[in-house]
Amino acid sequence: MINGSSPEPEYIVETAGLKRYFHLGGSEVRALDGVDLRVARGEFVSIVGASGSGKSTLLNLLAGLDHPTSGSIQTTDGQLTTMSPGQLARYRAFEIGLIFQSFNLIAHQTALINVEMALLFLGVAKKERQRRSIEVLTRLGLGDRLHHRPDDLSGGEQQRVAVARALVKNPKLMLADEPTGNLDKDNSRAIIQVLAEWNQQGGTVILVTHNLDLARQHSQRLLQMDFGKMVSDSGTGGQQT
Template sequence: MTEIIRAEGLVKEYIQGGRPVRALDGVDLVIEEGEFLAIMGPSGSGKSTLLHILGALDRPTEGRILIRGVDLSKLSDMELAELRNREIGFVFQFFNLIPRMDALSNVELPLAIAGVPREERRRRAMELLKLVGLGDRMTHKPNELSGGEQQRVAIARALANDPSIILCDEPTGNLDSKTGEEVIRLMKELNLESGKTFIIVTHDPAVAQMTERILYLHDGRIVGEKRRGMP
């Protein structure tokens, strides 16, 4: 398997309430292409911060991160934006769909940003919404969809530009356990069929159980790792 993400000595500090907070305190990790991985930890352990840095949404205070061997610290903000657009898809706890736009337009958004022509955009978005099982809900707005459906739209949007990495920040946090399980199962299917790398931040052990590898984060450090089939 080829290495897709490598993080070396990641430190992230920020000021909160006038005091410096160390959200990440020297994280090293390597993720192979096609992995289905969970990052677990209590709230405040730095999971989301790590995910944002892995997704090129934020820059680390120290250390570096390489995606397919490209050092992100050497890229400009504009190049990072392009990378997010092409290589990375985000799925959030609160879905983060744009409320005034229907499912199709939400899925089309990353394609529009990439400059994909209108018809192709529409075709691709319809394809993706069918793939996530929402073929009959395409023109519904987020407030007309259930939580599970909204998260499926978000997954379709994450897949829009066919990125190789999908980052999920508590994707089941706002769903009941049954719907949450369905969403994770969908992700697993996509992982198996397309070989996309999924990194799922969660504090739900049931979700983590469905992944192949779990990284445990505590106080900004990786404190443990568990592979499926291993005790």
């Protein structure tokens, strides 16, 4: 800014030396083995890698669902590793949208209630919760499925409800772990398209996927993990080019 120098990129999340080791029956599994990752606001990052390479372990740490063995996770809300359980719960509720391979919907509640519940912890009033939830579900083509329960929806529709639940709070960071793993080609494309559109409006997405074609098509940056390490990064972590 001053003297023409470019402003510091604002990282939504920045890890340094991130490690997560598991100990099982006397052996050590280095699920994450020193990951330095910077994700800038507005990026769409895809992560690929063999089964067991540490992708879910990384996403769980970024979501504040797990604690690293060592290393740091800096977010715009502060250092995750030093947050109290209450602060972490708040971070997850307000800042993180999570989408998994298994849709994780509440079976006995309607699509609408499943989405509304994401706003419950945020202190949004009932009418506003309902209005925002209907708006997002309708945008995802589920306007005529609001009162269906998950069992009465197709797999693709269930995943769209899960995406709506993550989008409705407009999180700072969307973490999607194999969100298309249980879907056919058309439904997979539709889900990634929704994430891509949200990203085009400024949202930040980290997507774990085995679908290299979809990743290449929609994300600006492709990361590859192997044995707990980041072995390639097509992007620059927010540097302007």
